[in-house]
Amino acid sequence: MAVEAGKRAGSIDGVDLQALFKEAGLAAFVAFGLAISVVGVRTVTIPGGLGLEYRWEWVVIAVAAVFIGRFVLAFRRETRSPARRAEREATMDRIGAGVQKVARIAGPLLFIFAVALPWMPFSNRYIVDIATLVLTYIMLGWGLNIVVGLAGLLDLGYVAFYAVGAYSYALIAIHFDLSFWICLPLAGLFAALFGVLLGFPVLRLRGDYLAIVTLGFGEIIRVVLLNWYELTRGPDGLSGIPRPSFFGLPFSRRVQEGSDTFHTFFGIDYTSMQRIVFLYYLILALALITNFFTMRIRRLPVGRAWEALREDEIACRSLGINPTNTKLTAFAIGAMFGGFAGSFFATRQGFISPESFTFVESAVILAIVVLGGMGSQIGVVIASVLLIGGTELFRELEQFRMLAFGGAMVAIMVWRPRGLLAHRDPTLRLGAAAKGGGP
């Protein structure tokens, strides 16, 4: 195409500038349409009501940025040869493989670091809190990775299982007064059951259709939580969710007659850090269980069947793999880990409301999986640290968070659709010994 265009007027290096201008102009036009309403007008409170503030200079900036950006992108696309592109793919693949290899050594170090974090000299309540949040997303990412990365089922409503886990934990804990360690598996089971119930009708759908339906289910769950007032107390949320105890020893300052608390049992002074550190270790353990489980199940027939289904469903059918059951197990197991994470969220916050389970949560979790590299465990860790830790640290730049987020996603989709660290090692090898046996 570029060669043909080169014969026409107004071209450099065989690139048709006119076409590029047209393309960039079109993008700028769309940006203009969007920018007028999105950034051009802003509501401000003025004495006596709500007024409008016009920011035309921002519209100009946005349109110019889109025009230049699009032009540069298109120009590079035209001048870059496919060979260079393939080369870059190969380089990225090597980086992915390298990181995977480093991760095998760095993994234990990272683990030691994670265990030692609360005792580090620089650590404080704030850092442990952020680390807890990041670990929650790592766990959610690993859970969703089973569904999206391994089984290749694009689930846009993963937050539904997070919500089911959180609400079932809260309801069981409030109404039946059971301990955290009983409520947690129950909530996980409940979320898994939900996964099966939702999965059964929808898993016949493929690709985009599945994505849309799961998106819908995510919203349905939220709307139900919002409206089933008798059970969920709707928008008021559930409060007074019991806090976790250290094997029956609560973390509280006040000691009840005839029973111990954590600090009296161990004979130490009470500080509020104790609970925070405990919660941190709790989510660390839960996340590690998720990781361990995923690593292990990948090497089992069902894990290989998930990946095979992602690769080619028809071939799987021809080999006698029951696609519905196999996808259901992926869906249910992913949901179960979502449910565990939800329980943790409920017990950590002590209060939950449907507001915590909006579509944006699903999008963030999915972004973590996609950004990190589908199927890559270490990718999820890196993406969570970047996305959650990064945005938490730069909270002042609140209004640019989503912009950076969107920009990162677009960049990944353009340059590396399978994710940053999408590199896959075989789950078993024939081994060097067999190579001698060949002809």
Place this chain on the structure above:
Amino acid sequence: MSLAEAAPMSPKIVVPSGARPLLTVEHLTMRFGGLVAVNDVSFAAGDAEITAIIGPNGAGKTTLFNCLTGFYKPTVGRLSLDHGERQFLLERMDDFRIAQKAHVARTFQNIRLFPAMSVLENLIVAQHNALMRASGYSVFGLLGIGGYRQAESDAVDWARYWLEQVNLVDRADDNAGDLPYGAQRRLEIARAMCSRPVLLCLDEPAAGLNPRESAELNALLTYIKEKHQIGLLLIEHDMSVVMEISDHIVVLDYGSKISDGTPEFVRGDPAVIRAYLGEEEEDEIPPEVAADLAGEAPPGGEGEGR
């Protein structure tokens, strides 16, 4: 019209060589809206024999395979598979159950591997059901108890055996998608064989192969038939391959069966010659095919493959 054709056919469908029929297809019809892709086809494929299905493009060969393997539900017809100890009516079974229970394996005209998985993993996935049972449906496998390790190492041995047969041991740990075309075709056959089928259906396995690869394929298919004593159903356009290795040929044209018999019989059948050398299609026949059909010996072939 189809009734008129069906009437003179003998009620008992037999294999020309007199072998025990493994698969019996009776009055199979598949319609897509107004289009009749397979029209009242009946034949029997013998156990431990290679049955070739030939016919011009669009004759309905792949559609026949898709009916057999459950990907399409036939409009009319009965497909029975007789293992000896058990019988299966394939038209009533789901696609994956046909592979799982009736042990029919297949390959695809446009290769369908698991490209991002390694060659070895492709072959292990083919043994999914046996391994699932061995891993206690993942429960014991997760806990690391039971005989899963042993089962997996047996599965790897079986995979290695097939890799040796298709000459891919060296590439076992590479991604299937990175193999050259001919190797992918061989891998697909190995993968199908790893599922321990009693009937193997191959959709144009020689398509796109060079002459040397094609000769190796002939040897492989003959080996599978003789060593493993399973039935093979083979769709093929290359007449030299067909005439050399098949025991039985079924010819389809516009969805209907026009000839059925031993290679010698089909080669001399006027209906086949007419279909292939039909008035307007004359110039589309490659010279070597025309030569085969006219009765000359195929190049380097002994006809019976024995």
